[in-house]
Amino acid sequence: MKHLLLSSLALLSCSATAAFAANEVIPIRTNSTDLVLKVGPNNRLYQVYLGERLLNESDYQHLPWDVYAASDGSVCQRGWEVYNTGGSEEFFEPAIDITHTDGNTTTYLYYQSHEQRTVEGGTETIIRLADNRYPVQVTLHYVAYPEQDVIKTWSEIVHHEKADKKARNIAPNGCIQLRSVNSAMLYFRRPQYWLTEFSSDWAREAQMSSQQLQFGKKVVDTKLGSRAAMHSHPFFEVGLGQPAAEQQGEVLMGTIGWTGNWRYTLEVDNVGALRILPGLNPNTSAYQLKAGEVFTTPEFIFTISNQGTSLGSRHLHDWARKYQVRDGEKPRMSLLNNWENTYFDFDQEKLANLMKEAKTLGVDMFLLDDGWFGNGDHARNGDTAGLGDWEVNHAKLPGGVPALCDAADAAGVKFGIWIEPEMVNPMSDLFEKHPDWVIRQTNRETYYYRNQLVLDLANPAVQEYVYQVVAQILTDGSVNGDSRVCYFKWDCNSPITNIYSPYCKDKQSNLYVDHVRGVYNVMSRVKENFPNTPMMLCSGGGGRCDYEALKYFTEFWCSDDTDPIERLYIQWGFSQFFPAKAMCAHVTDWNRSASVKFRTDVASMCKLGFDIGLRHLNDDEIKYLQGAVANWHRLQGVILDGQQYRLVSPYESNHMAVNYVSASQQKAVLFAYDIHPRYKEPLSKVRLQGLDATKRYKVAEINLMPGEASTLSENGKVFSGDYLMKVGLDAFSQESQHSRVIELTAE
Ligand code: DGJ
Numbered sequence: 243m244k245h246l247l248l249s250s251l252a253l254l255s256c257s258a259t260a261a262f263a264a265n266e267v268i269p270i271r272t273n274s275t276d277l278v279l280k281v282g283p284n285n286r287l288y289q290v291y292l293g294e295r296l297l298n299e300s301d302y303q304h305l306p307w308d309v310y311a312a313s314d315g316s317v318c319q320r321g322w323e324v325y326n327t328g329g330s331e332e333f334f335e336p337a338i339d340i341t342h343t344d345g346n347t348t349t350y351l352y353y354q355s356h357e358q359r360t361v362e363g364g365t366e367t368i369i370r371l372a373d374n375r376y377p378v379q380v381t382l383h384y385v386a387y388p389e390q391d392v393i394k395t396w397s398e399i400v401h402h403e404k405a406d407k408k409a410r411n412i413a414p415n416g417c418i419q420l421r422s423v424n425s426a427m428l429y430f431r432r433p434q435y436w437l438t439e440f441s442s443d444w445a446r447e448a449q450m451s452s453q454q455l456q457f458g459k460k461v462v463d464t465k466l467g468s469r470a471a472m473h474s475h476p477f478f479e480v481g482l483g484q485p486a487a488e489q490q491g492e493v494l495m496g497t498i499g500w501t502g503n504w505r506y507t508l509e510v511d512n513v514g515a516l517r518i519l520p521g522l523n524p525n526t527s528a529y530q531l532k533a534g535e536v537f538t539t540p541e542f543i544f545t546i547s548n549q550g551t552s553l554g555s556r557h558l559h560d561w562a563r564k565y566q567v568r569d570g571e572k573p574r575m576s577l578l579n580n581w582e583n584t585y586f587d588f589d590q591e592k593l594a595n596l597m598k599e600a601k602t603l604g605v606d607m608f609l610l611d612d613g614w615f616g617n618g619d620h621a622r623n624g625d626t627a628g629l630g631d632w633e634v635n636h637a638k639l640p641g642g643v644p645a646l647c648d649a650a651d652a653a654g655v656k657f658g659i660w661i662e663p664e665m666v667n668p669m670s671d672l673f674e675k676h677p678d679w680v681i682r683q684t685n686r687e688t689y690y691y692r693n694q695l696v697l698d699l700a701n702p703a704v705q706e707y708v709y710q711v712v713a714q715i716l717t718d719g720s721v722n723g724d725s726r727v728c729y730f731k732w733d734c735n736s737p738i739t740n741i742y743s744p745y746c747k748d749k750q751s752n753l754y755v756d757h758v759r760g761v762y763n764v765m766s767r768v769k770e771n772f773p774n775t776p777m778m779l780c781s782g783g784g785g786r787c788d789y790e791a792l793k794y795f796t797e798f799w800c801s802d803d804t805d806p807i808e809r810l811y812i813q814w815g816f817s818q819f820f821p822a823k824a825m826c827a828h829v830t831d832w833n834r835s836a837s838v839k840f841r842t843d844v845a846s847m848c849k850l851g852f853d854i855g856l857r858h859l860n861d862d863e864i865k866y867l868q869g870a871v872a873n874w875h876r877l878q879g880v881i882l883d884g885q886q887y888r889l890v891s892p893y894e895s896n897h898m899a900v901n902y903v904s905a906s907q908q909k910a911v912l913f914a915y916d917i918h919p920r921y922k923e924p925l926s927k928v929r930l931q932g933l934d935a936t937k938r939y940k941v942a943e944i945n946l947m948p949g950e951a952s953t954l955s956e957n958g959k960v961f962s963g964d965y966l967m968k969v970g971l972d973a974f975s976q977e978s979q980h981s982r983v984i985e986l987t988a989e
Contacts, residue, residue, distance in 0.1 A: 351372065352372060683742045784816070
């Protein structure tokens with residue numbers, strides 16, 4: 243009876259607003275993009291426009307809500323429903339699919355109200371929709387950042403349904419089931435659509451490939467549970483009308499903020515419209531939602547550029563630094579890591595020597611990687627034991643973290659440390675004590691990924707444990723309350739395997755979502771309580787590269803593949819969506835056939851670090867490195883905070899070039915790389931971008947080997963910005979694995 247009453251109330255309120263709301267227009271605007279929504283005569287909400295901003299708001303009234311023509315030529319009263327629902331007259335992929343407590347699988351959403359409010363960086367539009375038969379409300383959120391042309395959107399779902407006795411087997415606990423749920427839904431009507439996706443694997447991240455989308459669906463997704471990426475990254479581009487290109491054409495660039503199972507559905511329908519649904523991956527994940535609990539989808543962030551991906555990337559970089567990435571406007575620390583130097587084989591003395599090497603290089607910090615914890619049978623001397631036991635290994639490091647901090651102080655560098663707190667090796671004290679804290683199946687043979695399992699972070703007790711582990715390490719060695727552990731590298735090497743949560747009990751299908759939310763609970767608590775500790779996000783290379791996790795992290799590790807040639811492609815790929823400031827690039831011994839200079843010049847275009855031992859290097863190489871580190875520090879404001887212009891693609895040539903320009907346009911840095919030029923290959927000049935055409939810039943090649951004179955013909959000369967952008971510099975060479983770093987200073 244109560245249920246009926248509620249339903250009728252909802253129905254009443256829908257019809258009450260219907261007359262008033264029909265034709266109501268809701269514009270979501272950035273400086274260059276309009277997303278226009280309109281309430282139809284049936285009181286449902288439709289997308290009537292998405293594209294280049296319309297000059298006259300008065301033209302909104304001309305935008306029809308019913309965009310379809312039926313095949314017999316008659317007008318069909320259907321439009322592009324903004325958040326279309328399963329079980330309605332919509333025949334394509336729905337934005338949301340719900341099973342209600344009585345087993346009914348249909349949902350219809352009607353416009354209730356909307357409001358707009360000012361938020362940091364832009365305007366948030368909040369739109370409330372509700373079913374007229376079931377007490378289910380959906381709230382759509384859109385934050386438009388005008389200057390960056392970025393829109394961030396997500397949805398919230400809440401219901402007040404009662405358990406239905408007659409349908410006990412469907413909803414025994416009064417939950418509705420979200421069989422699929424997306425953050426938003428976007429429509430485009432263009433002659434062609436070209437998808438650029440970013441496929442991936444360990445040591446092969448962010449590989450770009452394009453294909454034309456034809457009728458039907460293309461699904462890009464992951465099912466890794468604990469990370470955003472391994473086989474595909476959570477971002478994509480769609481060339482609207484033509485393949486996505488750097489400098490021209492209309493392109494949509496979108497990315498979802500979710501460190502777990504996500505899915506993009508791109509569907510070209512019967513009339514050639516492209517429907518894009520970014521959301522949670524519904525695979526084994528029908529979410530059981532309790533009455534009164536708000537289900538919030540991941541954020542989907544997108545920009546539309548009319549001048550190709552180059553401009554779109556700059557908009558995303560700007561937006562990310564200002565509004566999304568933790569400490570996005572603060573400087574970053576350069577570092578020396580010991581991972582590839584020592585792997586698990588180190589002791590206090592070896593590390594103290596590396597700290598001295600860090601000082602010799604001139605970097606800010608020494609970062610201690612995996613292998614410093616676990617004792618006895620569970621000592622972390624390889625990857626088979628110790629994860630979970632976060633007590634320092636007494637045999638390797640008798641003085642513990644305080645002694646390491648002292649050694650770093652003595653060397654004159656800061657100290658940072660690696661953790662992987664969400665994981666456990668079966669060979670650990672933690673596993674022996676709390677087997678019920680682990681995601682695993684006791685009635686099947688266990689599948690191990692890197693000999694480890696994932697802790698059940700859906701469980702609040704496990705969240706508390708993980709938080710305390712992190713907090714303890716950060717405060718160990720503190721002096722007068724000040725933490726001397728100045729940096730964290732937070733790793734996550736295993737996807738979720740053996741999917742079963744002892745904690746989730748009869749709600750196993752909630753595990754994937756609740757686990758990720760548990761991870762965020764810990765991360766946000768760490769950020770709140772340790773606001774001054776920068777942190778690197780890492781996941782067996784670049785598996786964690788999403789904008790939700792980056793709210794809690796200052797940067798991410800792009801790949802374990804540090805071969806500079808491979809890195810040119812990997813960094814080109816990630817730079818489509820992430821600012822150089824968030825991308826960690828280290829100089830290592832991968833590909834020793836490339837000079838130390840080439841390897842360092844490649845890493846210098848992002849957040850610079852090292853993972854090499856100086857003992858293998860000669861004096862000239864060490865001198866070169868000292869100069870390069872000093873240059874990077876001096877130019878950090880241009881490289882990490884400036885505007886990035888990708889000039890020459892490694893996908894389209896045997897070279898790569900990118901330049902950065904400071905906000906004042908006083909300084910610029912050009913990085914030019916030759917990969918494997920062909921014999922007698924004709925070389926083009928590199929034309930810079932983003933300079934002030936009227937300014938005059940002095941050209942200086944930097945990062946030269948000691949005693950080496952620049953062979954750049956324009957070195958030391960002065961040119962106008964106009965000349966540099968229209969004519970360019972002879973920055974490329976015929977040599978394989980050759981690089982140039984060129985500093986431009988306005989006079
Ligand atoms: C994977 C990371 O990507 C590496 O940089 C290193 O930290 C190892 N894990 C340590 O186990």
